[in-house]
Amino acid sequence: MRKVLLILDGIVAKEFVATLTHKHFDKNSYIFVSLDKELLPAHSKHNETYQFDPCSSHRLKEILTPQITDCYIITDQVQERAIIYTIIRKFSKNIQIHLLGKIPLDEEDNHLIMINEAAFLSAKLFENFPNTPRIAKNIGLQEGEIMQVNVPFGSPYAYRPFGIIKQKKWKIAAIYRSNELILPKYSTTILPNDSLLLVGDPTTLWDIYRRIKEEVGQFPTPFGKDIVLYIDMLHCQYLDSCIQQTLWLFNKFKNKRLHLCFFNANSFEKLESLKNNPALNKDNIAWGVEFYENSLIKIIQKDKKAKNIGLILLESSLLKKYQTFLFSLGIPLLKLNNTALDSLKTSVVIIPKNTEEAEKISSVVFDFSTQIGLQIKLYDFDPDGNYHKEAINYYEHTAKIFDKKIEILRSNTINPIFWLNREKQILQILPLKNTKKSIWSSLTDAESLSVKLSNIPQLFIPLSI
Template sequence: MKKILIISDGEVAEHFINRVIDTYTSENIYYVVQPKHKIYKNINASRFKFYEFDPTSLYKLANLLKMEFAQAIVVMDNPLDTEHTIKNIRSIKKQLRIIVLNKWNLKNEDQNVVLINSNEILSSRLLNYLPNVPVIAQNVGMGEGEIMEVLVPFGSSFVYKHIGVIEQKEWRIVAIYRNKKLIMPSRRRMIQPNDLLLLVGDPVVLKSVYIAIKRELGQFPEPFGSNLYLYLDMDLINFKTTEKLVSRTIFAHKKLGHNLIIRIVNPNNIDLIWKIKEFRDETVIIDIDYDGINQKKNFFNDIKKYHVGLVIVPNEIFDDYNMRTTLYEAHVPVLKIANKVLSSVKDASIILGDNRDLEKISSTIFDISAQMHLNIELYNYINEHQEAKEQVIEHYYNLSTIFSKNIKIIKDSENPIKKLKNKNDFIQILPFTKKLTKKKIYSLLSTDSERLYHKLDDNHQIFIPVQI
């Protein structure tokens, strides 16, 4: 058994001893020194030995220190008494680890003296009750933010998501507390409003996860970034439609807010550049790359530099295989603008597939539809397997209740791509996964509606990454 020396004086010390009494362990024996005798209830006499004397007296303390202690804990009300007690212990026990409650910013260079700052503890505890501030474990692990508690708000993007569809790269949901009960997470477990999630992972990653959990509607393109970015490669674009393309981009910019950066590369049409420059104002930045060197590297640098959350491109740029791959690798949403009026779009159309990726991007879909005042339509092709689709539909119904936004489920035996080809006032939203980077020729015999996105090329489309 380990012998623990506790030197106590004052209200905090009394409270601490009561907590120790309530904390059962058969491995420790506690030797408690106090200047005045205190009465404690429910004491296990085999585990607690009490002594009444002044611990600043070296003579009296020395007799007790003839025993071998594993650790000493000093909790006292007077700074001078605390310092004298530490000196007395150290004069006899040169290497004994001493834990000291420090209320007065005491200093001690001894490596085996641990000063616990009471002001830091209290302020950290109070900080935990502030809204929108992550709760980080202070006394577990490294205490650097690798363990975090997050309360899921009612309008969170994580509400009603199955844990299995949440990308957990370099972090994990290790426990859920719901109605003061511990629930172990599983892939099919659904997150509820007011759940308290216990997260473990890289501290930097957890900060981003915290922001994502707390994010509510009206903040897109967050959490991917904050600004819009129109990419114009003049070697690829159609000059005749570019001016209308920029006008439609300005419309999206006004709907979504934030700054708009128009990046022009391979500039080779001076008249068109001057027309584009007419759109410049306080929130619209024109950035022209005259060098044309390391365009892919410059693109990724722009994503970071401008904190881009939505890239906007015309059809012909997204149609380019290399450019499409670059857009995918950027891990930000892409708005592909077609040669149609954007302001006439009324519906956000989603074709259900046989996977759960649409559940991963659901909150972003609701956010976009809310900001652009779009109705949400889910197309369910009933000739395909239904189990995964029904779970996604259930998830979207739950979110529609939270966000007070109606959704329309269209069940039909007719292929939804054919159905949408006859529709004009919609924008298609779909997950931006690696399979979309493959060349079109490989999708000709595919029945995957996502790989056949190019069948609806004549319409506006938004591609959303399934992970940030």
């Protein structure tokens, strides 16, 4: 639930509040501020109301809190808009501000959207002008097959390359960004605040809309919907444990499908045990034994054609053997070992040298951790003490959106690998990159060394295919 600050004055504000309280009042938490008492709704569990002049810097600062994620400045007083905006922006550079009208800016603000009243009213009038195209709602079947959706911060679609999003029965036809039209290519990355023009089956589009807007409980979307466990029965050290962990994890997800694939079968006793396991005989769970193929590469290549794979689970020894191939798939990987997932307490992100990579996996970090009930730790290591402030600020802002606390650890002496080795009940989440490095450079790279750890579960999140 987002916390929204509304600064209100004038006729437009009155209409806005009436619509908000009538249709959408239970969607967020609100703070209403106005000098006009008639614009303040009745106090309830969803809102706080304050009657004072919002141009008063002292009074406004008293109610500003780090939990506020969005602000709407709706006033017909031109000078007041600039004053209120300046007060809020001095408090936080990350609050998303929607402002009615235009104000002069000293510098670019990517978290500000200004709505031009004259242009908006002109466009509405022009819709009924003769011999001109209609807007989307008046085109086609008029059943919702064309939809425009804004991508919020924390969305599972934010920072995702266009090419890795599975689009069946629907398509992203265009992206609007900073008042520009972008026709997406395979490598185009979707960013927060982008507006997506979607075309497809109306029912499917409403499902996609909910996936884009709902910030928790979506993973492994948008990578795919199927979760697949691969087990090499000949070499697996923790067969029963891997199955139990997979079933436990799957029960934490919603509206997904689970497939268990066993190959290199070497024991009739094990096969009989699988057959008699009641937990495997459910509607949304399927399992099978591959008798004619013992190469994981060929098995996955076949499965990719038949399944919408969004997450692959496998034992650490199997990941080590097929690492190059698995990392090239562009599909999230969860490495399992004998540490039970239900015993974990914390998910850990080691801030990488390229801090943008940490930001790109942030939505999955929060979504996955929330779904299975893990606390989040960020480990920021730099021998020179030049810590990654921008990445930390980004995670702190995202934490507000997900309403989740994070713990930040900084060190200039304790190597992340040593720190990971001594921690208990943790799962590491890290970017999945199929990079080729020399043996000498990989020895000094914490991410490359992390992959070799076998004592902790790890979730690898792809940045692109």
